Amino acid sequence: MIKEIEITLSPELVAQPQAIKEQLAATLKIKASRIQSYQIIKRSIDARSRKVIYRLQIRAFIDETFFTETTSFNYPPVKEDRTVIIVGAGPAGLFAALQCIENGLKPIVIERGKDVKQRRRDLAAINKEGIVNTESNYCYGEGGAGTYSDGKLYTRSNKRGDINKVLQIFVQHGADEDILIDARPHIGTNKLPQIISAIRETIESAGGEVRFDSKLTDFLIENGKIKGVVINQAQEILADSVILATGHSARDIYELLHAKNILIEAKPFALGVRIEHPQQVIDSAQYHCDIRSEFLPPAYYSMVEQVKTRGVFSFCMCPGGIIAPCATEVDEIVVNGWSPSKRNNPFANSGTVVQVTLNDVEGYDPLRMLNFQREIEQLAFEAGGGNLVAPAQRMIDFVENRLSIDLPKNSYLPGTKSVMLANILPEFVSESLKAALPLFGKKMKGYYTNEAILVGVESRTSSPVRIPRDKETFQHPQITGLYPCAEGAGYAGGIVSAAIDGINCANAILNQ
Structure with a gap:
């Protein structure tokens, strides 16, 4: 008999086969010895309550020999005719x-x-x-x-x-x-x-x-x-x-x-900044702890807020990641983020962007959104002063219209320069971000902090x-x-x- 069920386990037990078998047996109300083997189908973390758990969707083999379907794709030699x-x-x-x-x-x-x-x-x-x-x-x-x-x-x-x-x-x-x-x-x-x-x-x-x-x-x-x-x-x-x-x-x-x-x-896209926190801040907020358990991966988050008629949302969140310079021309600043497989860098970053609609950019030229995007990237380059140095500001300083005296240590290797980001971003973008960031802070403890840095600009969220x-x-x-x-x-x-x-x-x- 094969049954598919969901079980929950604490993080320290999720990698222990015997603990999984025992939980399966308890859930199915059978002896653990009857479970010949099992196959994990889906695995997720549930951190909604103070006690963080793993949810496992499992295929259990009861009194039956374990088998698994292996999938591989064949790529035979192709002909030249087409x-x-x-x-x-x-x-x-x-x-x-x-x-x-x-x-x-x-x-x-x-x-x-x-x-x-x-x-x-x-x-x-x-x-x-x-x-x-x-x-x-x-x-x-x-x-x-x-x-x-x-x-x-x-x-x-x-x-x-x-x-x-x-x-x-x-x-x-x-x-x-x-x-x-x-x-x-x-x-x-x-x-x-x-x-x-x-x-x-x-x-x-x-x-x-x-x-x-x-x-x-x-x-x-x-x-x-x-x-x-x-x-x-x-x-x-x-x-x-x-x-x-x-x-x-x-x-x-x-x-x-x-x-x-x-x-x-022309197509709508989204524009904003990449926000970086110490990973420990995100871990503490999402896992309800002072120090993340060794059995849990670095935490991620997803944020969204409606500011008047505009959506403000996090994008491409990278736990334990690095902010990368992604310019494709010599006179522009574009930032993005990435993480290694272990996500073991000390910072967490995410694009945080505002919807840009066709009505925000005048004209009918199909390239007008692209040209608008390029203009903002060039302004960011000028503000940074060259060599891909990125304009940046502490979070609360940005919201309160204050130039940051200094900037926190961050992962952006070409370097950052303290500027007023509102002088680079379109007014509707900066004002939407200023309204949304404190609201994000109410949703996630520790998010709204001057230890977070805003690095500009995150502009390649999608094609314009x-x-x-x-x-x-x-x-x-x-x-x-x-x-x-x-x-x-x-x-x-x-x-x-x-x-x-x-x-x-x-x-x-x-x-x-």
């Missing part, structure tokens, strides 16, 4: 390539940046010297922005596709199996590069291609049909299907589409442009064979949802 060009080697592009191989199509992935090994040097230059390589940075290169984004795999995209398939593929390429059961799975920035490289090796071993230092500079279009692309203003690659998975920071792609009179649309596509065929309404995909086209947000969208685009090509 190719698909995939622009961008982020999660969407790589998973689109894997799905193309499953479908018997040959993917040619072109990526403007470098492979993960070469990319590390450029990231070191960003952090240590404040030097931005505009083609190889935190956003461009093998794995895209996802490679250095903490590897959060939590998503609500279960209606868009098979989340478990995406997780299983990550496990098949080296991710820890815990991502299959954790309620909020993550891989860790330190582990993602090797996994991304393994996915590339799978693509290449099946006959697919991944070309680095290959920047899309033009589309080849005849009579409203895609015929291929031009890379590096020189080389033509021909194919009748192109998946455009360039991510939300490839502004030159939007500008190229606009210049060629290919329909794009949408590339339209047909709901059924996934193709651009004007260009047959062009498949706008994932975050860069405005149809995903995060690693898993982007991967799912890549899979969906590859399947749409097969169906055509």
Whole structure:
């Protein structure tokens, strides 16, 4: 007999198999000896009461031999007769390539940046010297922005596709199996590069291609049909299907589409700052303790508040993380966050942003939201004084309109400079943040403190442009064979949802 039930355990017992068996037996009202084995299906932390517990969804094998279904995906050699060009080697592009191989199509992935090994040097230059390589940075290169984004795999995209398939593929390429059961799975920035490289090796071993230092500079279009692309203003690659998975920071792609009179649309996004606390503050608030138990992971939080008609919310929270410089041009400041797999850094950071609507930016230009975003990033650069030094302010000082005399120690390696952030952010953004932060403090003890630092600006929460596509065929309404995909086209947000969208685009090509 096999039964699926939920049990609860204290953190110190959750890793002890005998304790799990005994709790299963007590819940099922049977002898523990009858439980031959068990399989954890889902695992989550419940910290709503003062006593923190784990909730385990378990498949128990009672008087029955344990078995488990192993999932693996086969990628047979592909033929040369039908190719698909995939622009961008982020999660969407790589998973689109894997799905193309499953479908018997040959993917040619072109990526403007470098492979993960070469990319590390450029990231070191960003952090240590404040030097931005505009083609190889935190956003461009093998794995895209996802490679250095903490590897959060939590998503609500279960209606868009098979989340478990995406997780299983990550496990098949080296991710820890815990991502299959954790309620909020993550891989860790330190582990993602090797996994991304393994996915590339799978693509290449099946006959697919991944070309680095290959920047899309033009589309080849005849009579409203895609015929291929031009890379590096020189080389033509021909194919009748192109998946455009360039991510939300490839502004030159939007500008190229606009210049060629290919329909794009302005899209709302969110703008704000990245807020960093000592991790101990978050642990104490969320776990109701002075010192976090060794059996609990660093705590996370999620905040949302309505300020008049605007939503203010936390975004991409990184326990035990680092604030990273994610500029893609030399004259802008963009910040984001990541965490290693153990999340063992002393700080916790989260984007905290305000909704920006189409009505907030005048005009009808489809690039107006992009230009607005760029303007704020350039103001932040000027305020920091160069070398990617970021403008920053203590939390209460920001709310009370006071320049911080000094700044707390923080994780942003290029350095921070005390400024009045309200002089950089649009007034509706800064006023919304000022109203929301004290309210966040009422929801979470210790959150509203001058030990927290606000670092500007968090501006790449999502694409400020949408590339339209047909709901059924996934193709651009004007260009047959062009498949706008994932975050860069405005149809995903995060690693898993982007991967799912890549899979969906590859399947749409097969169906055509």
